[in-house]
Amino acid sequence: MKKVRFIIKRIAQVIPMLFIVSVLAFTLSNLSAGDAAAITLRGDGVEVTKENLEAVRSEFGLDKSLPEQYLNWLKKVVKFDFGTSFQTKKPVINEIARRFPTTLKLAITATFFSLLLAIPIALISARYQNRLPDHIFRLLCTALATMPDYWVGLMLMFVFAVLLKIFPVISGSEMKNIFLPAITLSLAPMATYVRLLRNNLVEIKGFEYMKAARAKGLSETMALIKHGLKNAMVPCLTMLGTNFGILVSGSFAIETIFSWNGIGKFAVESIKLKDFPVIQCYIMVVAFTYIMLNLALDIIYVFIDPKIQLD
Structure with missing residues (x-):
């Protein structure tokens, strides 16, 4: 019953949180500099006159x-x-919905690459604690965590698209061109996962059940894989959910560099044009995604971590 009450309580918190976000989204978008009506008229190639300004303001409220x-x-x-987008004259929810799957594909692929790289590196680093492989990987992860993603993206594009011509310069939104933008977005989170996983695995190595596993004949590497990894992954769920929320919100720099037609790129273009309906919808969609991800993580923790105190 405690679990059920906890889940109901967390779900009930979603509505007031979304209300607060709606107030902030509407207020902040309207406090930005510039006249939205004038920018809309210029974008349509229409002369900015008093009559035209009044007509646009009346049309959009x-x-x-x-x-x-x-x-x-x-x-x-x-x-x-x-509402309707000032720049495309189409319903905003349709414009966001059309671009959201593109950003979601990129986020899922980047997360997959992050874990694909992080898990074996963390295992090797923990297995050879304070030895050469560990020092090399820790130095590499520190460097990757501090590099701006747009700089990494430009370097990867220069090497693999311009020099080697393996990938196209403009990715568009096709799955066959997703490798470069996904790898770019995966490197910084991967470095964070490696450091967290490595530290967890190093701590777990000294636990009694790990000593028992090694006493039964398992090598240290197999003991880490079979018994250590699943326990080391539990504390990483929160970070994984947070990073996935960031990716789903759309990395405007990477989407712009690789011409990836997601919601991040669309939101930046809308901010330039003071397209209020798009900005507001974007903020609400991103906030809702974050809230639902955190809700899902809280519910998952309830069932997989018996140490959580629901009271």
């Missing part, structure tokens, strides 16, 4: 006070109607 604009916007949002 910008002639009302901010509280009125917010209430009208909120009434539509609860019906998943985020």
Whole structure:
């Protein structure tokens, strides 16, 4: 019963959190500099006159006070109607929904690469603690964690797309071109996972059940893989969920560099054009994703970690 009450309580917290996010999303987007009506007219190639400005403001409801604009916007949002994009003249929710799967594919692939690289490196580093392989991997991970992802992306593009011509310079949104942007986004999280996993494995090596496994004839490497890894992975779930939320929000720098048509790139273009409906919808979608990821992690922890105190 404690688990059920805990889950219900966490789900109930989602609504007030989304309400707070909606207030912040609407307020911050409207406090930015520049006249949205004037920018919209210039983007359409229309002369900016007093009459045209008034017409655009009336069309998009910008002639009302901010509280009125917010209430009208909120009434539509609860019906998943985020209005019409100023730049594309199409429903915002459709524009975000069309680009979100592209960003999601990139996030999933980058996370897969991160774990694919992090797990064996962490195992080797823990197995050879304070020896040459461990020192090399720790130095490499420190370097990768501090490098800006846009610089890494440009270097990978220069080497593999320009010099070697293995991958295209413009990735677009096709799965066959996902390797370079996914690898770029995976390196910094991978370095973080390696350090956390390595430290957990080093600590676990001294536990009694690990000593018992080695006493039964298992090598230290096999003991780490069979008995240590699954326990070392549990504390990494929170970091994995946080990093995945960051990736799903769209890495605008990487999406722009590789011309990956995701929500991050679209959001940056919308900020430049003061496309309020897109900015607001983007913030709400990202916030909802973060909240649901954290909710899922909390529920998973309830069932896999008996040490959690639900009270």
